[in-house]
Amino acid sequence: MTSGKADDMTTEVPGSDSESGTGPGPGPGVRLVKGPGLLLLWLYGVMSVGAVSRSAYQIATEFDRAPLAYALSGVAAVVYAFITYTLVRGGETARRIALACCAAELAGVLIVGTWTLVAPSAFPDATVWSDYGMGYLFIPVLLPVTGILWLRGRATRR
């Protein structure tokens, strides 16, 4: 079902909720960037820009110093960028993929966060997910939880 959203309380721009939107903007079906979703998009956007530029710089200039840390930062960057894209894209398929990516992201933060605490010697430099994202105000660990809650709430009503 791609229509019949009864939970729209916010005012819509006429025509912005088309059934078969193309390009950026409302995708077919569920619009994910709406209300709190906009804040989520913004935070994922910021994390994408931050993680992509940081890992690109570190991998390009000093990869040998901490290969594991920088590779993990690169993985985090790709995950953030992809979730940002799925949020903008919208639709039920994108929602499910984003949900899976948020779960993977949460697992990544928890695993890498624990790993950096248990074996600090493996990490000569910090990754985005070191110490559960402490260097980023713990946003990396809060974001996937918020994302999962939001995306679950946006499930298509049948």
Next chain:
Amino acid sequence: MLVALTVALSVAALALAAWCAHAAYRDQPTKDWHFIGMAVVTVLALAQLVVGVVRLARGEQAHDGSVIFVSYLIGALFAVPAAGFLSLTERTRWGSVTVAAGAVVLAVLEVRLHDIWKG
């Protein structure tokens, strides 16, 4: 000059964040006055970018390297305008929340910028 701008921007960004958070609290979207506030903050960030690049061009060194320094200056310039444009697409309180979040991001960037410049 650079330090003064960094401090001014941090204060302005936090003020903008509080202002937009207040608008969100009152269930209001961003309005013209908020956009003027965003413009003021953006002009300050542009001035900071110019001053920063001029000082690098004069041969001064940023402690953590000029590439990172300039990247953060550019990031600081676009943080608030990007959030502002997003808030145009969401005419509810959540647009205001997003701009407030953008301003907080800018304030954090300013703290990092100071560290990158001074070490």
